[in-house]
Amino acid sequence: MSAQTQLRAEPSARSPLLERIAAEHAAADAPERAGRRRSLEALLEQGLPTSRDENWRYSSLRMLEKARFAPPAMRTRGAPSALPGPIAGYLRYVFVDGRLDPALSAPSADGAASLVSGAASPAPGAALPARSQSPISATHPDAAFALLNEAFSPEGARLHVRAGAAPACIEIVYVATQPLERGTAYPRLAVDVEPAARLSLIERHLSLEPAASCISAIEVRIGERALTDHYRVQQLGIGSLWIDTLATSLERDAQYRLHALQLGSLAGRSTCGVRLAGQGAQLTLHALAVGQRRQVLDTYALVEHASPDTRTEQSFRGIAAEHARLGFNGKIIVRAGAHRADSNQSLRGLLAGADAEIDVRPQLEIYTDDVRCSHGATAGKLDDNMLFYLLSRGLERERAMQLLKWAFLEDVVARIEVAELRRAVERSLAGQLTDGNALQELL
Numbered sequence: 001m002s003a004q005t006q007l008r009a010e011p012s013a014r015s016p017l018l019e020r021i022a023a024e025h026a027a028a029d030a031p032e033r034a035g036r037r038r039s040l041e042a043l044l045e046q047g048l049p050t051s052r053d054e055n056w057r058y059s060s061l062r063m064l065e066k067a068r069f070a071p072p073a074m075r076t077r078g079a080p081s082a083l084p085g086p087i088a089g090y091l092r093y094v095f096v097d098g099r100l101d102p103a104l105s106a107p108s109a110d111g112a113a114s115l116v117s118g119a120a121s122p123a124p125g126a127a128l129p130a131r132s133q134s135p136i137s138a139t140h141p142d143a144a145f146a147l148l149n150e151a152f153s154p155e156g157a158r159l160h161v162r163a164g165a166a167p168a169c170i171e172i173v174y175v176a177t178q179p180l181e182r183g184t185a186y187p188r189l190a191v192d193v194e195p196a197a198r199l200s201l202i203e204r205h206l207s208l209e210p211a212a213s214c215i216s217a218i219e220v221r222i223g224e225r226a227l228t229d230h231y232r233v234q235q236l237g238i239g240s241l242w243i244d245t246l247a248t249s250l251e252r253d254a255q256y257r258l259h260a261l262q263l264g265s266l267a268g269r270s271t272c273g274v275r276l277a278g279q280g281a282q283l284t285l286h287a288l289a290v291g292q293r294r295q296v297l298d299t300y301a302l303v304e305h306a307s308p309d310t311r312t313e314q315s316f317r318g319i320a321a322e323h324a325r326l327g328f329n330g331k332i333i334v335r336a337g338a339h340r341a342d343s344n345q346s347l348r349g350l351l352a353g354a355d356a357e358i359d360v361r362p363q364l365e366i367y368t369d370d371v372r373c374s375h376g377a378t379a380g381k382l383d384d385n386m387l388f389y390l391l392s393r394g395l396e397r398e399r400a401m402q403l404l405k406w407a408f409l410e411d412v413v414a415r416i417e418v419a420e421l422r423r424a425v426e427r428s429l430a431g432q433l434t435d436g437n438a439l440q441e442l443l
Contacts, residue, residue: 014044014047015048017048017064018048021043022040024070025070025152027070028070028071036152039148043151048061048064048144048148049061049142055329056142056269056300058296058325058359059269059327060266060267060296060298060325063213063241064241066180066181067213068213071153072177072178072183072185074099082208083104083206084206087169087420090170091106091113091169091171092104092106092171092172093105093106093171093172093173094175095172095174095175096175096177097177098153098154098155098185098188099117099155100155111164112161112162112166112167112168112197113162113168113170115157115158115170116157116158117156118155118157118188142300142302145243145245146217148215149187149215149217152184152186152215153188156190157190160192161193161194161197163194163198164197166198167198167200168197168199168200170200170201172189172201173204174203174205174206176205176207176209176214176236178212179209179212180209184214184215185213185214186216186217187205187214188216188218189203190218190220191218192221193223193226193228194226195223195224195226196225196226200231200418201229203231205232205234206236209237210238211237211239212236212240213240214241215242216243218244218246219247219248221249222249222250223251224254225252226255227254227255227257228256230258231416231418231421232246232261234262234263234264234270235264236268237264238265238293238295240265240266241265241268242264242267242268242269243268244268244269244270245271246271246273249275250276250277250281250282252280252307253278253279253281254281254282255281255282256282256283256284258283259412259416260272260287260288261287261425262287262288262289262290263432265295266295268295268297268298269297269298270298270300271299271302272301274302275306276303276305276306276307276310277306279307279308279309279310282310282311282312283303283314284314285314286315287316288317288318288412289316289319289326290318291319291324291325291356292321292322294324296326297324297326299316299328299329301328301331302331302333304333305332305335305341307337308338308340309339309341312341312342312343314346314347315411316328316348316412319405319409320350320353321352321356323355325359326349327358327359328347328359329359329361330362332364332365332373333365334368334371335367335368338367338371339368339369340372341368341373343371343372343373343374344375345362345375345376345377346375347360347361347375347378348377349378349379350379350405359379360377360379361377362375362376409429413429
């Protein structure tokens with residue numbers, strides 16, 4: 001008897017959470033398609049991770065018990081107006097509770113890029129291409145929430161980028177409008193970047209409710225010699241749940257510059273898988289997380305060097321205040337034959353509260369010779385020598401501490417090349433630090 005048949009024959013083998021997911025899926029008013037059913041069956045067979053799983057030990061999944069998994073009903077009233085201002089030079093697409101809102105979005109195509117939503121696709125489920133060869137695949141134990149997204153998502157979208165004289169500049173805003181007990185938003189996007197194309201993609205996750213639920217799945221495929229700058233900013237309400245899966249594959253001499261910022265939600269988890277499939281492919285990952293109160297923000301980044309001359313530069317900066325807990329698990333795998341692979345990790349956390357916790361964990365698995373891999377990980381309090389220096393120059397203690405925190409975060413924020421986005425992030429960070437008014441003059 002197969003495992004799937006056994007699960008159907010013995011429903012008690014499932015956890016109560018999986019039983020509820022299956023029941024809500026059966027009752028959901030969503031278009032039926034084979035991919036949706038296959039994803040649900042794979043999820044029921046595989047199960048959801050728990051804090052007992054090694055890669056999820058720093059995450060908080062308790063809010064799943066409160067969430068309704070079916071997506072909210074389609075809005076009949078006007079689209080939300082409380083959105084951040086658009087970025088000059090970027091085409092904006094706004095998705096409300098996982099659905100494209102044409103009233104707030106740009107035309108479907110410019111010269112270099114086109115976006116098609118699943119609802120406008122000629123065939124059900126045609127919005128998403130076949131899965132990439134990312135290390136976060138359907139069978140990977142950390143892909144369970146991507147399966148959940150695929151099972152419930154009301155529509156997906158595909159962004160196709162062609163080579164051109166200038167880079168395609170796209171901003172995608174995902175807005176969750178309902179509290180988590182009324183439904184979960186399911187952002188779902190596939191990005192195809194053609195050979196030699198250039199893309200600057202801003203991806204924002206927001207909520208109008210203080211306690212929303214969002215489970216997203218993003219897939220990026222980058223062709224030979226293509227360059228992609230990807231800015232991901234998570235700013236959901238302080239009581240929200242955000243679980244994200246990002247899967248990326250790079251071909252020969254492709255470059256992927258990823259900026260991942262977690263600033264909101266009560267429980268946030270990002271699972272990032274990047275495969276350097278082509279010779280000379282390069283990844284730059286700059287991640288940042290700021291937690292306060294009882295926020296739990298966690299990131300698992302799995303990078304696979306699968307070809308020669310590939311390169312990874314990875315940095316993380318996090319500040320945990322009050323009772324917050326931050327986690328960053330950066331795993332690098334160098335496959336056999338990936339000669340001359342070059343990998344560097346710098347993971348640093350700053351404790352700004354007596355009850356705060358930061359867990360940074362670099363990992364290396366190397367299956368070949370002739371590689372250069374290094375890593376460093378630290379978690380501690382503010383530098384007493386630097387604090388003494390600022391105090392000796394006449395600064396008040398609170399202001400001196402805020403300036404040191406600011407400098408610590410700017411190591412990542414300064415790498416955001418889109419000036420308007422960088423200023424918006426800096427304003428948000430200034431407000432999150434204890435004395436934001438003391439930092440406004442720096443902006």
